[in-house]
Amino acid sequence: MNKHYIAVDIGASSGRLMLANLENGKMTLTEIHRFKNGFKQVAGHDRWDIDHLGAEIIAGLAKVKQAGIDEVTLGIDTWAVDYVLVDEAGRKLADPISYRDCRTKDAISELTAKISKEEIYRKTGIQFQEFNTLYQLYREDQALLKQAAKIMLVPDYLGYILTGKAVTEVTNASTTQMLNLRAGLFDSQLLSELGLQADKFAPLVDAGTYLGPIKAELRSKYDLPQVRVVTVASHDTASAVVGTPAVGDNWAFLSSGTWSLLGTELKVSENGPQAYQANYTNEWGAYGTYRFLKNIMGMWMVQCIAKEYQGRYSFSQLAQLASQVEPCQQFIDVNDDRFLNPPSMIEALQAYCHEHGQKVPQSPGELVMAVYSNLALYYADQLSQLGQILGKQLTTLNIVGGGSNVALLNQLTADLAGIKVIAGPSEATAVGNILVAMITDGELADLPAARKLVRDSFALKTYQPKHDYAQALVGYQHFKEELR
Ligand SMILES: Nc1ncnc2c1ncn2[C@@H]1O[C@H](COP(=O)(O)OP(=O)(O)O)[C@@H](O)[C@H]1O
Numbered sequence: 319m320n321k322h323y324i325a326v327d328i329g330a331s332s333g334r335l336m337l338a339n340l341e342n343g344k345m346t347l348t349e350i351h352r353f354k355n356g357f358k359q360v361a362g363h364d365r366w367d368i369d370h371l372g373a374e375i376i377a378g379l380a381k382v383k384q385a386g387i388d389e390v391t392l393g394i395d396t397w398a399v400d401y402v403l404v405d406e407a408g409r410k411l412a413d414p415i416s417y418r419d420c421r422t423k424d425a426i427s428e429l430t431a432k433i434s435k436e437e438i439y440r441k442t443g444i445q446f447q448e449f450n451t452l453y454q455l456y457r458e459d460q461a462l463l464k465q466a467a468k469i470m471l472v473p474d475y476l477g478y479i480l481t482g483k484a485v486t487e488v489t490n491a492s493t494t495q496m497l498n499l500r501a502g503l504f505d506s507q508l509l510s511e512l513g514l515q516a517d518k519f520a521p522l523v524d525a526g527t528y529l530g531p532i533k534a535e536l537r538s539k540y541d542l543p544q545v546r547v548v549t550v551a552s553h554d555t556a557s558a559v560v561g562t563p564a565v566g567d568n569w570a571f572l573s574s575g576t577w578s579l580l581g582t583e584l585k586v587s588e589n590g591p592q593a594y595q596a597n598y599t600n601e602w603g604a605y606g607t608y609r610f611l612k613n614i615m616g617m618w619m620v621q622c623i624a625k626e627y628q629g630r631y632s633f634s635q636l637a638q639l640a641s642q643v644e645p646c647q648q649f650i651d652v653n654d655d656r657f658l659n660p661p662s663m664i665e666a667l668q669a670y671c672h673e674h675g676q677k678v679p680q681s682p683g684e685l686v687m688a689v690y691s692n693l694a695l696y697y698a699d700q701l702s703q704l705g706q707i708l709g710k711q712l713t714t715l716n717i718v719g720g721g722s723n724v725a726l727l728n729q730l731t732a733d734l735a736g737i738k739v740i741a742g743p744s745e746a747t748a749v750g751n752i753l754v755a756m757i758t759d760g761e762l763a764d765l766p767a768a769r770k771l772v773r774d775s776f777a778l779k780t781y782q783p784k785h786d787y788a789q790a791l792v793g794y795q796h797f798k799e800e801l802r
């Protein structure tokens with residue numbers, strides 16, 4: 319492949335530009351640029367620094383040019399649900415508010431007093447999370463919303479500032495909980511509940527749509543290569559699923575990053591009563607698929623612990639400390655709302671254990687093992703529920719993302735879920751981003767061919783169940799019953 323592909327993958331904790339090369343039927347990824355992401359309190363809300371993210375993309379592209387590459391194809395994927403309000407002149411009206419901001423507290427109960435949860439789920443098939451765009455817009459500053467010409471989801475906004483072209487890519491648009499499954503459009507009733515018209519959003523496009531060239535003024539101002547921007551599966555989890563090296567039909571994925579997104583890929587959405595009761599979501603995937611998944615709190619909890627130790631321990635050091643601690647010494651519902659954005663994760667974990675009569679973790683290793691153990695218990699529980707809802711026997715769990723680097727957690731998950739775990743690639747999101755651009759360019763035929771390339775290119779590790787945690791699993795079920 320004499321073409322160069324760049325993935326811009328911006329997760330909640332970090333962003334990266336990854337350069338792909340294809341030789342002898344194998345893809346290699348080179349990290350060109352990595353930068354921190356995160357939100358800060360600005361003007362009364364937790365906000366992302368969207369200009370910083372734009373500047374880091376430019377900085378990464380300048381490095382590509384300095385490396386002697388004059389022409390690239392680029393895709394952008396980021397976290398979901400959050401948006402930028404843009405005026406008629408295309409200027410942002412404010413920095414985007416983070417989904418972890420408290421402004422949407424109790425918004426679901428308020429909005430669903432007007433239109434029932436059952437009706438919203440029948441229309442959209444999307445999980446109820448208070449941070450969904452639907453509730454953010456419901457709580458948005460109405461004057462600012464009126465002043466806005468367009469609502470742009472974060473990756474679409476970043477594509478817009480690079481090219482001047484505005485679109486709304488569907489994998490990420492589905493996370494708003496405003497897309498109607500049957501119509502394939504923003505639902506008119508939900509829009510009217512918000513006092514919005516459909517043209518408040520740019521036109522919907524499928525993943526893999528060519529967006530346009532980078533603006534000439536950016537190229538000259540920053541000495542950048544020629545850049546063709548393709549709107550890929552712009553929800554990072556959608557790209558992660560594309561990049562999952564799955565084979566056959568009985569597989570589940572765990573996109574393990576700031577969030578743990580556990581689910582499987584469907585050809586037809588599943589928004590029946592069982593899925594509704596279990597709060598599973600039908601986020602749209604690339605190529606007409608659906609990502610039937612559940613959000614689990616994820617490595618966010620470890621990120622917070624690491625931050626509270628002022629970065630004294632790297633993530634691998636924390637995993638090493640955790641490996642010296644017996645697993646499953648306490649039971650914690652990792653999806654308890656208190657863990658979404660606590661002032662102190664350590665205090666939240668310890669208070670939870672006090673309240674529920676569980677052994678209180680104290681040391682860094684005990685805290686991280688408590689998180690790993692209860693993430694793995696939650697994964698095991700959800701895999702069982704996933705199989706029941708879909709009536710299928712799931713035999714393999716593909717773990718991708720940064721969390722797939724944690725051998726201890728991969729093994730614990732295999733043991734507790736009694737399932738084969740295949741770990742990697744850790745940068746599956748970036749890989750999936752590039753695969754969609756390659757399919758658009760005709761460099762790859764389709765999704766199965768793309769996933770074969772992933773299997774042929776990246777070292778994957780397999781973990782078979784080998785330790786018996788029957789007692790912990792029984793204890794966890796009792797703990798869950800007590801929570802009800
Ligand atoms: N070598 C490692 N050892 C332990 N944990 C790791 C390692 N590498 C990554 N992680 C975990 O993966 C997380 C980052 O995953 P990543 O997919 O990059 O997140 P995101 O895309 O949400 O920014 C870190 O917060 C950390 O918990």
Ligand SMILES: C[C@H](O)[C@H](O)[C@@H](O)C(=O)COP(=O)(O)O
Nearest residue numbers: 329330397398554555575576577
């Ligand atoms: C808020 C959403 O649920 C979140 O964006 C999730 O869908 C996601 O994609 C998180 O990706 P990370 O790479 O930040 O874990």
Ligand SMILES: [Mg+2]
Nearest residue numbers: 329554575747
């Ligand atoms: Mg990510």
